Amino acid sequence: MSDVLSIGEISAQTGLSAHTLRFYEQENLFVNPVARDGAGRRVYGSQDVQWLLLATRLRDSGMPLAEIARYAGLVRAGAGNEQERLDLLREHQDHVRAQMERLSASLDAVTAKISLYEIALVDGDPQNPWSDGVQDCVVPAPPVRAGRQQPPHPSRRR
């Protein structure tokens, strides 16, 4: 039960690049300090894979790396802070739910717009009110109140 994985192997298993893995380590995203072999190479275990899979889930659902690091820190600290971990997770759960609602509202707006275009195209109505395409922006009105909220962005695909 103590499989030993190289950075290349764990990279393959998690989908994270070796570069990213080192970066994550540096950012304290691991629960345990990463061990090294005689030649100074990183040695991972399967529990690291499990952890990383969870971590990427958290990240993909919008948790900042710093927060994941905080969570990792709590786990690293050992028993006694379960309540804190739970709070952190619950808070994130709320974020995710909110995110999904926003997404679903946006999806509705996009879907509505798509139908409009579909209708217009099927009707073969080439130069109708589409010339400016703005009047049809009748989207449900955003639930937004103030400030920014949850912008995403990929970075470069490798």
Add this chain to the structure above:
Amino acid sequence: MSDVLSIGEISAQTGLSAHTLRFYEQENLFVNPVARDGAGRRVYGSQDVQWLLLATRLRDSGMPLAEIARYAGLVRAGAGNEQERLDLLREHQDHVRAQMERLSASLDAVTAKISLYEIALVDGDPQNPWSDGVQDCVVPAPPVRAGRQQPPHPSRRR
């Protein structure tokens, strides 16, 4: 029907800061070039509000500004490219749906983890298998295949 809005007013109505509005203009996110008054000040109309509300929806659902700019460009170009607009929107629709699926999978994982902690806490089992908190990382396995996909990030709230 031609209300005239200052940058401050449109900022209030869209939740975007004046700085951001200027930035968006610079990035060609507007359908029409923004008019100016005698003193060189920006003058917006209510259609701009509508457009911005749609644009923020697109952005909030993960469309990069560059893509929104492309869409705006198509609309600006006038009738004749409806198919292209439709394609763009359909593609985004797919992205949003995929995003929601990922989110929902992550939510499941988080929810599962939360239940585990809840159980452990209710059982008042303070120093149980929680010491390392890793063994419970039995998350459904990510649908991820390769490369990065949809990281989010807020920037600074103002």
Add this chain to the structure above:
DNA sequence: ACTTGTCCTCGAGTCCTCTCGAACTCCTAG
């Protein structure tokens, strides 16, 4: 001996989306 492959460190660069500040112009009210 040499090539290949995988790994190491460290620092810099990139992308995206803002966000801020400095320095200046206008308009309006008192």
Add this chain to the structure above:
DNA sequence: CTAGGAGTTCGAGAGGACTCGAGGACAAGT
């Protein structure tokens, strides 16, 4: 006339999450 508030431009900086590359080490295969 003056002060305040809202606008303007331009350029720099910030934050987040990578991503890349140079330069070097070591181990195994031919």
